[in-house]
Amino acid sequence: MFKKILIANRGEIACRVIKTARKMGVQSVAVYSNVDRRAMHVRMADEAVCIGGAASIDSYLKGDVIIKAAIDCGAQAIHPGYGFLSENAEFARACSDAGIVFIGPSPDSISAMGLKDCAKDIMSKAGVPVVPGYQGDEQDNEFLSRQAGEIGYPVLIKAVAGGGGKGMRLVEKAQDFDELLETCRSEALAAFGNDHVLIEKYLTQPRHIEVQIFGDRHGNVVYLFERDCSLQRRHQKVVEEAPAPNISDEFRNNICSAAVRAAKAIDYQGAGTVEFIVQGDVFYFMEMNTRLQVEHPVTEMITGQDLVEWQLRVAAGEALPLAQDDIVMNGHAFESRLYAEDPSQDFLPQIGRVHQFDFPDQSRYMRVDTGVEAGDAVSIHYDPMVAKLISWGEDRAQAAQNMADLLGRTYMMGLLSNQEFISNVFNHDAFLNANIDTGFIECYEQDLMPERYGRADDNDIALASLFYILGLNRSNSGKNPWDTHDNWRAGRDVLRRHIKLVSKGKIIEVSALCYGMRLDLQGIVDTTLISYSDNVITALIDDVEVCAKILSYRDAITIFYNGRVVDIHLFAPEIDDDHGGAGDGRIVAPMPGKVVQVIAVAGDVVKKGDPLIMMESMKVQIPIVAGCDGVINEVLVEENAQVSDGTLLVEITQQEDRS
Template identity: 50%
Template structure:
């Protein structure tokens, strides 16, 4: 076994790899960008080295800089984690040239599976089931349209070099094919530098099921059962579980055998995942991920094996520790991905400082993988995942119960998150029954993505108690700073003007001895040692999590998150200018395209600016028919949330009349 390991990644996966390496007695070396100087993964390693600016292309994707750092640090091996350079064969080659062990598959295997088209051609020769479609080299639009018609609509267009749903379009009719093809190619070129696509039959209600495979340099290959990853939003996974609910033993064995055959066909070594789509009794090869997957912990929970340890041992030349027949399947595990994103804004990433980030304690049933702590900043430059909650139980129902409790024990304040969405998914009857398909979240959007609505009176009363308690804790023992409403010879009334962005909710508070009176209800609150609050309302006690940060109260109560804002007396008056006369950046991001010029007439819904942030592409459109008065951004420019990108003048119709 090598003695030193450089982890060429960041966040929770870097922390997770370091944990196993330390247990094995391997010294860990972290790398970090300027934005990550104080990140958790830096603290988790034995040593840490800077590798460049915040932008990933200048740091975590800089092969030369990482190899140079590995040489300086004396690293004998490099683990790429997932994402970034993990599936880049040039990185594997660079490691080999530098005499450094690459903890991953051979570069040739990555190249073979890196292209969806070539991977499918290889699988076809290996008799692994494929969806009907076209995976060849011809790319002229007329030919691809003919192939789509041959397959039969609906079809899906996919980027050959794609992943994560980028460069993918579902087409329902021949009339829509040309437009969808152009859009898919543009996104593929922007995301991967390769605009080639393939065309396949689109399954109406597919399940996304993947099989974990492992191979060594001694000719051994096994699978560690399957994971169901069908709970997705915008083709990106949200919850995963193992084993797949409702899968027959015959299907399980067939998928496992096909996955092992696929790994052997490409001469695979290390951890990999064969992804399938399944409908009814049929399953079809989708792609191979030539790395460790984000959702690998659910496989670890049901088998009892540490897959990172397997990776390190295989990379060091050791054989797999067990044969296929000795791999157990114990109980059920579910993983939830906690993201800094706003489901109510089409899952737009949310950036900023984590005023509070609390997860439940780990136990035999609950595991938390994270790279964040309270006070950290969620950066525009990287993926928006805050943590993974992994829960295990002897049955699926038990695992679901543990997950529900674990989610209720989380608090995210300072940025928006999908925490409440995860809770609604886990509680949904269809998910509880098992066997959902990939369209589940979109189909149930009215239930799953609905806002909380107006806060009920109980929540407002608890929010008021939380504010009083938090303010008292913040002011300490100084009577001049106290805002506890205790005055001599009078009983003052304080009105807390809560708003939720759509409406106002005034709540009156008066002091009543050692308690407070909220309207006509009596309440009290006290801080607990773990930072939560114990609140009593009309004699009924409950424990809540509350954070007051820059006049925003984040209240986590009974598994629900409420974000209520109080007026800031020092804030400047709001700008009442009508927002229809300008296009502003919805989040901080990088401008990649500006497709409009000054004095140009535009129509409502026309794409004007393309913005990228946290692996997400935002196509910003004109809010109304208008004429562009000024363009205030350029490709390659970093912009902040709320920054004006395009200003409009008179409406297009008026401009035309004026010209006449």
């Protein structure tokens, strides 16, 4: 076995590999870009090496720099994780040439499956069913248009070197073919440096089922059953499960046997996934991923096997740990990908800092794989996946319930996420009845993202008003607002308070009459605080008891209630009139957002409270003002810049107080 390995990746998968390496007594070396200097995978590893700038092309895609780092630190092998260089045949070959083991398949196997057209030819010869279509060298636009007509619309145009939904377009009518072909070509050229495409018959309402296979250098190939990955948005997986529901034992045997034939056709070694598109009882080869998949944990949960350990053992020359007959499937598992994104804005990726992140401890029934902790940032430079939530149960229903429980006990604040969206999936009757295909999200979009998605309702407004007006965020005991607020009076005294809340860009004005722990939110609801402890608030709202979790940071809160996740911001300049200004001359962004106007100019003399920057966050414009008197030394941002919480915006040289 190896003594030391280098992980040529970041985030969740790097942390995942480090955990298994540690369990096996193998030392780990992390690599990191400039912006990942304090990332979780760097903190976990035994050693860490900086490999370049923030952009992937300047760091995680620099194979020569990574190989040099491995040599310099004495690593015997490199684990590529997924993404980045994991399916780069030239990198695998360069590792071999440098005397370093690439923990994955051979360069030839990667090359064979790297181009979709070549892969389909190989599979067809191996007796693996392929989708009807065209995958030849002739790439003339007119010729391809004729091929599409012969195949019959609708058709799918795919970049031969593509993946992750890039360079892929559905064409439903002949008159749209030319335009969408050019879009595919330009997208593929930019992403993969190859604008060749193939054309496939588009199957309506298909399922996406894939098979986990493993091979070793001794000629053994096994399957570890299948996964259903049909729930996708923008051709990218969101929820996966194993085994696939509603399939017969005969179908399972046929599709898994086809996957083994596919692997043997290219002398495959290591972990791989053969992906099929399924319609009814018929399956067709789609592609082979020559690496460990993001969703591998569901296979681990139903087989009890550590697939990363298998990878290391196979790469070290050992035979597969188990023969096919010894691999047993037990129970059902789900994986949900928690992304920093806004589903209501076409799943727009979000950037910024994770202020709080809590989830249950690992058990037989629940597991969370992540590369992020509270205080870490989600960068614009990389994939916005924050964590993978994994559940297991004795059957599909129990696994789904356990996932719903896990989602209900996972709390992240600081970034918009798809958590509520996933919760809606696991509460949807069609999903619970396994009526799923790749069009599920599009079909049930209104159910999964109703009009109110992410927006504050009356209960949220009531809870937020209690939180802010009673000062729960500033309470020492967490139970009694009077402990820290001299202005609160017992008895019959009535106080009037006005606050402005912001939810999803909408400003909500609240006028409250305060009777001790009871608030009359005039025109909204009547609410009374029952208790507040450990971030859990219980209140009576219009005579109905409501319990919710509230996380807070500065003047923002996130409410978790009944599967919903609502972000609310206190918009009250009179309470905090120095947004970003700590009084020390360093003006920082108080929240993630966009710089819409730069007012400050280097050399200007400013007074405390003068506007310097106008930011937009949660669709509301917020002035960032000087926190002290002084002279502007430097403006560090430009208009339209996306900034994360804590980003330094302006530096002021303070004037001495001469009074």
